[in-house]
Amino acid sequence: MFLLNRGSIGLDIGSSYIKTVKLKEVKGSYELELFDVHPLPPELIVDGSIIDSLRLADALKEMIRNVKVSTKDAVISIAGHSSVIIKRISLPEMTEEELSESIKFEAEQYVPFDIEDVNLDFQIIGPKEEPGQMDVILVAVKKDIINEYISVVKEAGLNPIIVDIDSFALENMYGINYEDEPGRNVALLNIGASTINLSILKGGISVFTRDSSLGSNLHTEALQREFNVTHENAERLKRGEAVENVSPEDALSVIEAASDEILSEIIRSFDYYRSATLHEDISEVILSGGCALLQNFPGLISERSGIETRIAEPFRNIRIPKKFDLAYIQEMGSMMAVAVGLALRKQGDR
Ligand SMILES: Nc1ncnc2c1ncn2[C@@H]1O[C@H](COP(=O)(O)OP(=O)(O)OP(=O)(O)O)[C@@H](O)[C@H]1O
């Protein structure tokens, strides 16, 4: 009986934390079953590539021992920039089966890598205004990156059943927690230690994604440089703690200065989206990732972009049983956005 529908864990392997979530579906709604945040030593993953697979597998094993996972099935994900291409393209109308047959051929002109080196996937979004054409989201991921992640996860004793993309996981997290309004543009912005995932939804449907290799490491590095502190102490300063002779106030001004590059990148993407869509308005930013926990950061985004910015609440519509520390889960919530999205995936999904 227990072999049936055990569900799978959502395993978000970030460069600074492994985030694990498992959900249980109870009468059409969700209940939290597992929640874990496990820190990783710096430099195991750089630019989305696994540099030290042995130590990463060890960290995963340790996480598994600590949380006593009830299943080996895991849904993992990969971020964009160097190894993932996500493009919205226009193709002649055809069925899903037909496109499965011809995707390789169609994709060739959009993918800057050898087509034999990538795994391809697509989603048909629907017909375009022009008759006979349809919109398709094309996804190409370098096989060697997928294989790196799969082999580490297997090495740790887990069974990777789906390899997802960060921004799609964010969209799934959004889907169960927020209401869509037709025509309204919402920007899902996930900022981790070394990655920004941006996904803009219009009426709940993804219309734009962009990943960049910038993140809150910029804050950590600036603090280390400015105050000559260790990585650990810079992390404590980011959490608003005092360290050695450095006060949280001193840290804050360095943090704000280091935010500039991240903010400019975000504003550039918003501007690009607005110009590509002939000045569509973005109504709201839903901010997730560890960077959302940085004091003042959501305020800086709304100040610079002029767009109302809210911190994501991935557990908004998920029941949290009493055995969990609700305050901690709510506090860390924004970091878990991708993991929640992954935990929502089911075997057989595409
Ligand atoms: N309480 C906090 N206050 C401020 N910053 C925090 C806090 N908790 C975590 N962070 C920062 O958030 C970042 C980690 O966020 P997150 O877990 O989203 O990144 P990641 O998924 O590991 O990285 P990436 O996806 O970019 O590889 C780190 O830079 C960390 O310093």
Ligand SMILES: [Mg+2]
């Ligand atoms: Mg991340």
